[in-house]
Amino acid sequence: MTRRVHTFLATLSLALGAALAGCATGSGLEPGATRDAVIQRMGQPTAVVRLPNGGERLQYSQQPAGQYAWMADFDAGGRLVSLRQVLNENDFRRIEVGQWTRDDVEREFGPAARVERMRGWDGPILTYRWNMGPGMDRFFWVYVDPQGVVRRAHQGIEFLRAGPRRA
Structure with a gap:
């Protein structure tokens, strides 16, 4: 890009x-x-x-x-009943690995920014972009197995928007 x-x-x-x-x-x-x-x-x-x-x-x-x-x-x-912004650390913590399905994730957080695949994982990986605060751009990844069950979920830093990294 x-x-x-x-x-x-x-x-x-x-x-x-x-x-x-x-x-x-x-x-x-x-x-x-x-x-x-x-x-x-x-x-x-x-x-x-x-x-x-x-x-x-x-x-x-x-x-x-x-x-x-x-x-x-x-x-x-x-x-x-309520109006709230859900792409945040507290709401992501609600995801129950082994219990939630892809449908649950999409109902609670909306469509992912990207749906990806990678070698070593046999299912879609939902990628959400979110922000923890000024200069704290993040990704949240949700790994879904072929049956549609969430098997892993974690956050990471979005370096693309964070500016150049120093060695």
Whole structure:
């Protein structure tokens, strides 16, 4: 990827992040808001997912270039229960290796930035981009076996955006 494209994507990601952050945190969207009110304020979601309790989740993901994903959860009556940004260390800790499936991961975090394969692993590897704070760009990898079960999950540093490394 050329430096110009990388710069454009980084700028676009920051702008979108700021716009969505404003929506998610000072938007006036309180629990009990209607689905239509959330869509009017935040725009069309990147995905819509049914929840086990009969409710619905609107996913607002910045993947693949961005580092944030907001989940707007609604009860069965279509009222907002919660609105939160989920690409963070605490939420990643909720992943239960050996218990969660790829569907669980995608329901909780949205689509991955990339789905990769590598020699030595017989299944997809979901790669999420996220940010721990200023200058702390990260990846989170979820290794899924051929049956769709999560077998490994861990974070790593995203050197591409971290700048040049020193020897």
